Amino acid sequence: MAAPFPLLIDLPAHVARYHVERNLPFTPELSRFFTYSWRYLPNLGVDLSVAFLSQWMNVETAARLVAATIPPIGAAGMLWLGYRLHGRITATTLLSLPLNYAYPLIFGFVNSCLAVSLSFVVCAGWLTLEQRGRTRWSAVLLAVAAPVIITAHMIGYGVMGLMIAGVAAGQAIRRGHPALEVLKTVALKALPLSWPLILLLFWRNDQTGTAGRWFDFALDARWLLMILRERHNAFDIASAGLLYGAALLPLLVRHRFASDLRALVPAILLWICVFLMPSQIVGSEFAAVRLIAPALALSLLAVRESKPLPRWVWGAAFAFVLLRLIVSTVTFVDVSQKADRELALLDRVRSGSRVVAIWLTDCRRDWEPPRYSHLGAFATVRRNALVNGHFMSSGQQLMALVPNADDALTAAPSMISAEPCERLGQKDSAADIVRRLPWRHIDYLWLIDIGDLPLPLPIAARQIATTGQSRLLRVDPDVSIKPQE
Incomplete structure (x- = not known):
């Protein structure tokens, strides 16, 4: 909120769409050029939020407000999920927080970022109810949240489905259930998520069956490197390397760290999708890269400390998160102020x-x-x-x-x-x-x-x-x- 406007790459074009939706009926200049027709799309999270808020404020302010809430929602979901997994906030849980400012958000994929952020909150809430034995209420939560998230963006819905299925599978494996019983548990737990697929019958998309750039591992490698890309390449690459290294601690330092299967299994499922999904699917560009941040976040949440760590480690993790936040804020303010100076030229446009x-x-x-x-x-x-x-x-x-x-x-x-x-x-x-x-x-x-x-x-x-x-x-x-x- 410190920036004049969060200049995410694609966001200005989205704000233009919000403006047309809000003002087309009573603005003859817009009706010369544009039409707008509400219909169902699994890509409406921010559109609907801005349409609601713009009853009391202009669309720029509404879009700025909604975009600004996406990282805090995701951070709250990650912290909550990490707490439910480990009974406290671990250092690696803290390290997951910068991923709420990962490159998909910088790119302006606000609908899918909102849906993914909400999916972490839903998964944490579901796990809380499961741990308390309120299985009926956990099923109700999924049944209510599923249509909201699939409407926000289909990628977020897929992330939520893999998270719930993975957590359920990890939980069943931890309890020593045989493979068939694990599959049965996953199917029952994930069943309340399935009914909103009916909504896709109302989705008219000429590109539904299209997909492109399969198995482009060189591109995947670049996206892995650029996941925290903002401005300072050495700092951003080193930051990403730190997160990948922390996620691998159960393999690198086995006597101090282990993996919680409830987060590791969904992380593995998401990583499989990162490398096997095409870059373009059903009209959405860069589909695979949108999964890297939640996959890495779950990998970090999966890290469990076998022995207590020194307090300075937790302090160092907090300092790193704070440094990333400060650098991101300074960058946002700088680029947004420049954009504000550029936009002053529009005062001369009729x-x-x-x-x-x-x-x-x-x-x-x-x-x-x-x-x-x-x-x-x-x-x-x-x-x-x-x-x-x-x-x-x-x-x-x-x-x-x-x-x-x-x-x-x-x-x-x-x-x-x-x-x-x-x-x-x-x-x-x-x-x-x-x-x-x-x-x-x-x-x-x-x-x-x-x-x-x-x-x-x-x-x-x-x-x-x-x-x-x-x-x-x-x-x-x-x-x-x-x-x-």
Whole structure:
């Protein structure tokens, strides 16, 4: 909450969708460009939360509030689950907390992150009831929570299912049950989770059967390395290495540490999914990477101390968590303040305009995430504008374009490099991309971090405002739009 706005990579495009949902019925400028149709999707956690809160506040504030609650919810679930497993908060339980700021959240996958955070709370509550012998109430909890989490995001629902099944299996194995009895126990305990699958019958998705990038272990290895990626690569990689090392303590230091099967079994199930799931599934990109953080968190929660550890170890774990939180907060504040300065240019944009926003990045893979790649979506939020870079894939989003609403404009890339870049799928130079922009359909061109890069702008494009390395240009429809060489 310290930052002006939590600039998660994809979040601005999501906030634009929330804005359209809230304001479309009484905003003619939006109705020129967009349609919005509520229907069931297993991807609505933050959408529904913002729709509810925006009755009392604007969508930016509502989205900021909901996004800010995701890490605390996940942290509460991890601490609670760790306490129920071990009877106290262990050092490795503390070490799981930075995973609530893992790269899926930085990427802006807010629906799936919310669903995964809630799944930890539900699992901890379920285990609490099970330990107290209130098995009927534990089944009721799962039956009530399941439709909530599957609606929030299907990946969170899958994580919750694997957690409940894994905890039940680990508990049965600990008690010495034979394999068939373990399977029977798992089936009975997980049964209350199954009924919301009926909701998927109402999900119309053209990409339901699609999946891509199977068994890309090189990509998986990169994601493992980048799980805490924020800004400082040495610190982020070392932090990830510390967590992986702590999770392996039962193997590395067997005389001091053991594994609690109630957390280890679901962790193993999730790790199997990390490496066997495709990167793209049913329209969701980076599906496997979203499972790394909960898998690693459960691996840490599984670590049980065979002998009491010195207090300084617990203190060191607390200091590490605090340091990660401070660094994350400073980074959020810095990038959000820069975004605020960029967004000041939108004060010069006429409401209901057509805007192309392009962020210039380096073709080299920087450690710093591409935080500003969807910043242009705020043109919709603050100026009711049509802008490129929205998410409107068939079957995956509730917002769509009206027929023939400047498709060429919305297809323009929101992130480019100066020269052709294979990593970005960019075959042409920035100059060629700008030259081919649909100038007759553009009212404003917003060049973010463009610096002094020479571009073939038409005479009709007149610079009206600058900030830092960015420029805002007004395109005059009455002047020649032929690009200058």
